[in-house]
Amino acid sequence: MSAPFALEVRNLAKSYGGSVALEDVSLTVRAGEVHALLGQNGCGKSTLVKSLTGVVVPDSGSVDVFGEPLAMPTIDPHTRGIAVIHQDIGLVESMTVLENLGINARYGTRLLAPVNVRREKAIYEELMERLGVRFDLDAEVSTLSPAERALLAVARAMRLMDTESDKQLFILDEPTAALSKPEADRLLVLMRRVADLGAGVIFVSHRLSEVMDVCDRATVMRAGRDVVHVAISDTSRAELVAHMLGRRMDDFFPVPPAFAGGPTRLSVEGLSGDRVSNVSFTAHGGEVVGVTGLAGMGQEELPFLLCGEQKATAGGYSIDGSRAEFSTPSAAIAAGVALVPGNRLRDGVWIAGTAEENVTLPVIGSFSALFGIRGPALRKRATELMGNVQVTPNRPDYALAAFSGGNQQKIVFAKWLQLNPGVLLLDEPTQGVDPGAAKALLGDAMDAAAAGSAVVVFSGDHEQLAAICHRVIVLHHGEVIAELTRGSGGLTEHALLEACEAAPSEISAAA
Amino acid sequence: MSASTATPTATNPPPLKHDFTAPPKSQFSWAGFTERWALVGGLAVLVIACIIIFPQFRTASLFTTMVNAQSLVLLLGLTATVILRLGDFDLSIAQTMVATGAIVAQLVKLGVPAPLAILAGLALGVIVGLINALLVVRIGVDSFVATLGSFTALSGLSYLITNSRIISGIPDGFVDFARSQLLGIPLITWYAWILVIVLWYVYQRTPLGRYTLFIGGNRNAARLSGVPVNRIRAGAYIVSGLLASFIGICFIGYFGAVDPSVGGQYMLQPFAAAFLGATAISVGRFNAFGTVAALYLLTVGITALQLLGAQTWVSNVFYGVALMVAVTAAKIAGSRRGGGQAK
Numbered sequence: 110m111s112a113p114f115a116l117e118v119r120n121l122a123k124s125y126g127g128s129v130a131l132e133d134v135s136l137t138v139r140a141g142e143v144h145a146l147l148g149q150n151g152c153g154k155s156t157l158v159k160s161l162t163g164v165v166v167p168d169s170g171s172v173d174v175f176g177e178p179l180a181m182p183t184i185d186p187h188t189r190g191i192a193v194i195h196q197d198i199g200l201v202e203s204m205t206v207l208e209n210l211g212i213n214a215r216y217g218t219r220l221l222a223p224v225n226v227r228r229e230k231a232i233y234e235e236l237m238e239r240l241g242v243r244f245d246l247d248a249e250v251s252t253l254s255p256a257e258r259a260l261l262a263v264a265r266a267m268r269l270m271d272t273e274s275d276k277q278l279f280i281l282d283e284p285t286a287a288l289s290k291p292e293a294d295r296l297l298v299l300m301r302r303v304a305d306l307g308a309g310v311i312f313v314s315h316r317l318s319e320v321m322d323v324c325d326r327a328t329v330m331r332a333g334r335d336v337v338h339v340a341i342s343d344t345s346r347a348e349l350v351a352h353m354l355g356r357r358m359d360d361f362f363p364v365p366p367a368f369a370g371g372p373t374r375l376s377v378e379g380l381s382g383d384r385v386s387n388v389s390f391t392a393h394g395g396e397v398v399g400v401t402g403l404a405g406m407g408q409e410e411l412p413f414l415l416c417g418e419q420k421a422t423a424g425g426y427s428i429d430g431s432r433a434e435f436s437t438p439s440a441a442i443a444a445g446v447a448l449v450p451g452n453r454l455r456d457g458v459w460i461a462g463t464a465e466e467n468v469t470l471p472v473i474g475s476f477s478a479l480f481g482i483r484g485p486a487l488r489k490r491a492t493e494l495m496g497n498v499q500v501t502p503n504r505p506d507y508a509l510a511a512f513s514g515g516n517q518q519k520i521v522f523a524k525w526l527q528l529n530p531g532v533l534l535l536d537e538p539t540q541g542v543d544p545g546a547a548k549a550l551l552g553d554a555m556d557a558a559a560a561g562s563a564v565v566v567f568s569g570d571h572e573q574l575a576a577i578c579h580r581v582i583v584l585h586h587g588e589v590i591a592e593l594t595r596g597s598g599g600l601t602e603h604a605l606l607e608a609c610e611a612a613p614s615e616i617s618a619a620a
Numbered sequence: 621m622s623a624s625t626a627t628p629t630a631t632n633p634p635p636l637k638h639d640f641t642a643p644p645k646s647q648f649s650w651a652g653f654t655e656r657w658a659l660v661g662g663l664a665v666l667v668i669a670c671i672i673i674f675p676q677f678r679t680a681s682l683f684t685t686m687v688n689a690q691s692l693v694l695l696l697g698l699t700a701t702v703i704l705r706l707g708d709f710d711l712s713i714a715q716t717m718v719a720t721g722a723i724v725a726q727l728v729k730l731g732v733p734a735p736l737a738i739l740a741g742l743a744l745g746v747i748v749g750l751i752n753a754l755l756v757v758r759i760g761v762d763s764f765v766a767t768l769g770s771f772t773a774l775s776g777l778s779y780l781i782t783n784s785r786i787i788s789g790i791p792d793g794f795v796d797f798a799r800s801q802l803l804g805i806p807l808i809t810w811y812a813w814i815l816v817i818v819l820w821y822v823y824q825r826t827p828l829g830r831y832t833l834f835i836g837g838n839r840n841a842a843r844l845s846g847v848p849v850n851r852i853r854a855g856a857y858i859v860s861g862l863l864a865s866f867i868g869i870c871f872i873g874y875f876g877a878v879d880p881s882v883g884g885q886y887m888l889q890p891f892a893a894a895f896l897g898a899t900a901i902s903v904g905r906f907n908a909f910g911t912v913a914a915l916y917l918l919t920v921g922i923t924a925l926q927l928l929g930a931q932t933w934v935s936n937v938f939y940g941v942a943l944m945v946a947v948t949a950a951k952i953a954g955s956r957r958g959g960g961q962a963k
Contacts, residue, residue, distance in 0.1 A: 416844065418844060437843075437846075437848065438843055438844050438845070438846050439846035439847070439848055442846040443846075448844060450841075450844060455838075455840055455841075456838075456840040456841055457841050458838060459833075459834050459837030459838040459841055459842070460837070462833065462834065466830060466834070470830070470834060470842075470847070471845055473827040473830055474827045476827075477827055480825065481825020481826055482825055482827065
C-alpha cells in the first residue's frame with residue numbers, strides 16, 4: 110500500500126445558498142486502486158465529482174492530483190489527467206466509432222488540417238489491444254450495445270490522457286446503471302485493468318455487489334460528509350448500506366405478498382414487435398411477474414408494446430379477459446394499464462414542471478370546474494399523493510428538477526398508483542436509485558400487488574427480481590426461453606443469470 | 621488512512637417523520653416575486669417616467685393611440701403563444717394574416733358577398749393549419765423549417781392574389797368591424813383583450829392548458845401519461861391558422877387596404893413579445909398576460925424614443941435588443957435556479 114496518491118481531497122466544502130452540499134469532505138485515492146464512492150442520492154457525490162471537473166466551484170478546501178495541487182476552479186481537467194465517464198456517455202449515434210473516439214483528442218490534428226485516418230486507426234488499435242477490447246472502428250455507434258458504448262467511452266478517455274502522461278484519474282459515474290450483469294462485468298473487467306495499468310479509478314455506483322466484487326476501498330458519503338473510509342476486504346455489504354443510510358438495513362428488498370392464484374389480469378398471446386417475437390405469458394391479480402434477459406433481448410420493448418405506445422406486428426394481449434387493441438397510451442390507461450418508464454428523463458417526467466403538475470397529470474381533468482381547475486383541491490391531492498410515497502420534501506410547488514432521483518421516481522410512482530391500475534408495468538423501477546428509496550419504491554409495488562394489481566417488473570437486475578417476484582420470464586432474442594417460479598429454491602439470482610446467458614437449446618424448458 | 625468501521629446500530633432513532641397531512645406552507649420569496657413582476661414593474665416605472673418627462677404622455681389620446689397601434693401585433697403575439705407553448709413554432713401566422721386579407725379583399729372586390737369572402741378567408745387559415753399539422757405532427761418535420769416554408773409560400777400567394785398591387789377600397793363593413801369604437805376604444809383592441817382573457821383562462825385554469833405545457837416540456841412523458849399529444853398539437857396548428865385568418869380580417873379593416881408586402885414586418889415582433897412575455901408572471905412559460913405586458917413595455921419604450929427624436933428604425937432595434945436582453949435574463953435566472961440544487 111505504498112502506491113502514490115492519485116487524488117487527495119482535503120476539507121472540501123460547498124454550499125448553495127443555505128443548503129450544504131459538501132461539508133468538510135476529505136478523500137484519498139491511490140494509483141492502481143479502484144475506489145468506490147458510495148452514498149444515497151443527494152449525499153454530495155455528484156457535487157464532489159463536479160468540483161473535480163470544474164463544473165462546480167467549491168467554497169473551500171484543496172485537491173491534489175498526483176501530488177500537485179489542482180487549481181480551483183478546475184479548467185480543462187483532462188490536462189491534469191482527470192477523465193469523467195458519465196452514465197450518459199455522450200457519443201453521437203450517427204457517427205462511426207473512429208469519429209467518436211477522436212473527438213476529444215481533436216482527431217490528433219489542428220482545426221483545418223487534414224485528419225490522418227490511418228494514424229488515428231493505428232493509435233486506437235494499439236489502445237484497444239492494451240485494454241483487451243475490440244471494436245470495428247468503421248461501425249456506426251448506433252449499432253453498438255449499451256455496454257460497448259460504455260467501453261468505448263473509457264477507450265476514448267484513455268487516448269486523451271495517454272498522450273499527456275501516465276498519471277491518470279478516471280471517474281466512472283454509474284457507468285453500469287443501464288447495463289445487464291454480463292455487460293456490466295465486461296466494463297468492470299476493463300475498469301480493473303485500467304487501474305492495474307497504474308491509474309486511479311473512482312467508481313460511483315448504487316450496485317453494491319459490483320463494489321464488493323471489484324473495488325479495493327470505499328468512501329461512503331452521507332448528507333454532504335464523508336462518513337467512513339474502509340477497505341472492501343474489511344467490510345460487508347450490509348455495513349456499507351448501514352453507513353449510507355445512517356441506520357441498519359438488513360433486507361434490501363421487500364417480500365412479495367402471499368399469492369395463491371388470482372384472476373388473470375394480463376394475458377399475452379404470441380405477441381411480436383421489432384425485437385419481441387411470439388411472447389406469451391400471463392399475470393394474475395396479486396402476482397408479481399418479472400421479465401428479464403440480456404440487454405437488447407426484448408425486455409426493453411415489451412413494456413411499450415403493452416402500454417399502447419408501440420404497435421404489435423403479430424399476436425396480441427388481453428386485459429381482464431377482454432382483448433386489448435390500444436392505438437394510444439391513453440386507451441391503455443383507460444383499460445387500467447400503467448407504465449412507469451425505464452428512462453425517467455426521456456419518457457417519465459417534465460423536469461421543469463412542478464411536482465404537482467407531474468403527479469396530477471393523469472387526473473387533472475377531474476379537477477376541472479366551471480371556472481377552471483380547482484387549485485386548492487389539486488394542491489391537497491398532490492400533497493397527499495406525495496406523502497403516501499414519502500417524498501421529501503413534500504413540496505408540490507417545487508420544480509421536479511429540485512428533487513433527487515429517488516424522490517423523482519417516487520413522484521412517478523405516485524402518479525400511477527393513484528389510478529389503482531389493474532396491470533402495473535415497471536420498467537427498471539429502481540435504476541439509479543439508492544437502496545433506501547429503492548426498497549420503499551418496491552414496497553409500494555408490493556402493496557399494489559397485495560391490493561389486487563398484476564405487477565410486471567422489467568429489469569436486468571436479477572438479484573432484485575429473485576427477491577420480489579413470484580415468477581420470472583427470461584427472454585432471449587425476443588423469445589421466452591425460460592420461466593422460473595418462486596419456491597423450492599427455483600428462483601435465485603444465480604439461476605436467472607444462467608438462464609439469461611444460456612442459448613435456447615440448452616434450456617430444458619424450465620417451468 | 622483511518623479505516624473506521626464502527627457501524628450505526630439498529631437502535632438508532634428512526635428518521636424524522638414528515639407531517640404529510642399539513643398542507644405545505646407557501647413561503648414568500650422575494651427572488652420569485654421580483655422575477656414574476658419585474659417586467660410589469662418596469663412597464664409601470666417607464667410609464668411614470670414618461671409622464672414626468674414628456675407632456676404628450678399626459679394625454680389619454682396618446683395612450684389609446686399606442687394601444688390601438690399595437691393591437692394587431694398583440695393579436696399575433698397571443699396567437700404565437702398557442703404553438704410556442706407546445707415547444708414548437710408557427711412562423712406562418714403573419715403571412716396567413718396577409719394572405720387571408722388579400723383573399724377576402726380580392727373576393728369582395730370581385731363582387732362576392734362579404735360573408736362568403738370571410739368564410740373563404742377563414743378556410744384558408746384552417747387549410748394552412750392543416751398543412752402545418754400534416755408536416756409537423758404527422759410527418760415530423762421540424763416546425764421551424766416547415767412553417768418557414770409555409771410563410772414563404774403564403775407570401776408568394778399574397779402577391780398572386782393581389783396581382784402584386786395594393787388593394788384599397790375595402791368596404792365600410794370591414795372597416796367598422798375593426799375600427800368602430802366601444803367606450804372610446806376601437807373594436808380591434810377589444811378583440812385582442814378578449815383573446816387575452818380566453819387564452820389566460822385556457823392556459824391557466826384548464827387541464828388543456830396544463831397538457832399543452834406538458835407537451836412542450838416532455839412530449840414522450842405526456843403521451844405515455846395518456847395525453848392525446850398529436851391531436852392537441854394538430855388542433856393547435858388549426859387554431860393558430862384560424863386565429864391568424866381572423867386577424868387577417870381585422871387587418872384589412874384596420875388599414876382599409878391590403879399591401880401584400882407587409883407580412884415580413886409582422887413576422888418577428890409577435891415572437892419578441894411572446895418570448896419577452898414568457899419571462900414574466902408565469903416565469904419560464906408562454907402566457908397571455910406576460911405577452912400583453914411585454915408588448916406594452918416595448919410600445920411605450922419605442923414611443924418614448926421617438927418622442928426624443930429617434931427615427932422609425934429605432935423600433936426594430938429596440939425590439940431586437942429587448943428580446944436578446946429578455947432571453948439572456950431568463951437563461952441566467954434559469955441556470956441560477958438549476959444550480960441551486962445539489963444532486
